[in-house]
Amino acid sequence: DAGVTQSPTHLIKTRGQQVTLRCSPISGHKSVSWYQQVLGQGPQFIFQYYEKEERGRGNFPDRFSARQFPNYSSELNVNALLLGDSALYLCASSLGTVPGFEKLFFGSGTQLSVL
Amino acid sequence: AQTVTQSQPEMSVQEAETVTLSCTYDTSENNYYLFWYKQPPSRQMILVIRQEAYKQQNATENRFSVNFQKAAKSFSLKISDSQLGDTAMYFCAFMKHAEYGNKLVFGAGTILRVKS
Numbered sequence: 220d221a222g223v224t225q226s227p228t229h230l231i232k233t234r235g236q237q238v239t240l241r242c243s244p245i246s247g248h249k250s251v252s253w254y255q256q257v258l259g260q261g262p263q264f265i266f267q268y269y270e271k272e273e274r275g276r277g278n279f280p281d282r283f284s285a286r287q288f289p290n291y292s293s294e295l296n297v298n299a300l301l302l303g304d305s306a307l308y309l310c311a312s313s314l315g316t317v318p319g320f321e322k323l324f325f326g327s328g329t330q331l332s333v334l
Numbered sequence: 335a336q337t338v339t340q341s342q343p344e345m346s347v348q349e350a351e352t353v354t355l356s357c358t359y360d361t362s363e364n365n366y367y368l369f370w371y372k373q374p375p376s377r378q379m380i381l382v383i384r385q386e387a388y389k390q391q392n393a394t395e396n397r398f399s400v401n402f403q404k405a406a407k408s409f410s411l412k413i414s415d416s417q418l419g420d421t422a423m424y425f426c427a428f429m430k431h432a433e434y435g436n437k438l439v440f441g442a443g444t445i446l447r448v449k450s
Contacts, residue, residue, distance in 0.1 A: 222378075254438075261338075261425050261440030262379070275437050307377060320367055320386070320429075323438070325379035 221245070223312050223326035231332045232300050240295045240329045242310030250274075250315030251293040252323065253285060256307040268293055269315040297331075305333045336361045336428050340441035347416045348449055354401075355411045355444050357426030363387075365431035368402065368409045369438065374422040382424070385409065387431070416448045 224243045232238050244251050250269040254262035264277040268287035282298045291312075297304055307330050311323040337360045347353035359368070370382040385393045385402050392400050397417075401410045413420055426441040 259442070261427075261442050262438070263440070264437045267437070277437065309377075309379065311379070320384075320431075322381055322384075323379075327376055327378045330377075 223310055223324050225310050225326040225329050227329060229330045231334060233334050234300055234302060236300050237296065237298045238300060238331060240308050242293045242326060244291050244312030245324055248312040248314055249291050250313045251287055251291065252311045253295050254309040254311065256309055262309055300333045302333050305331060336439045338426050338428050338439055338441035340426055340444050342444045344445045346447040346449060349416055349418060351416055352412060352414045353416055353446065355424055355446065357409045357441060359407050359409065359428050361428065363430055367429045367431065369427040370411045371425045371427060372422045373425065383411065418448050418450060420446060421448045422446060
């Protein structure tokens, strides 16, 4: 079975632009979470979606948004990019049925560079 | 708010030796979960081991074990018989019990280098 897939793997944008990152969860998983990992730091929680509904939101500005599609894949959108948005964006999937203790399966991330 | 602190930015160990990575956390919750994740150069986060706070028994997974001290809010990871493939960044993480949102709170990480 395929793991969590993210696209693209690398992306370069300039300040002020908008970006869309994509994530396909493991087959059968209904929950997708997004994390931002700035160089030298641990990942920070951005969003979680389950059955197309937002279940959790981290402390990120409204420039960050996400959605989940009927096939459970997800997109993360970031508007008006800032230099500080440069980071590795990780997607994680899980079954979504047991809150709090489910094993999360992570993708290899999208490395976003904002110039 | 919960915080997770990893005080060792870098550690090194000889192959086949044992190494312990430290983690402390701060929370007012009584029920929660603790995790250790490994991030190799491939960047994919891999779950190493997890612990439920209401369980007194320390979790073990093959060569990996934890020392969970709830009162001290300490959660260290011991790697026995270290292998070259254990070289990676290790993150300690916290999650509240029964919280929807899969919100993991991570520490800053410890780089572990296993030397031959």
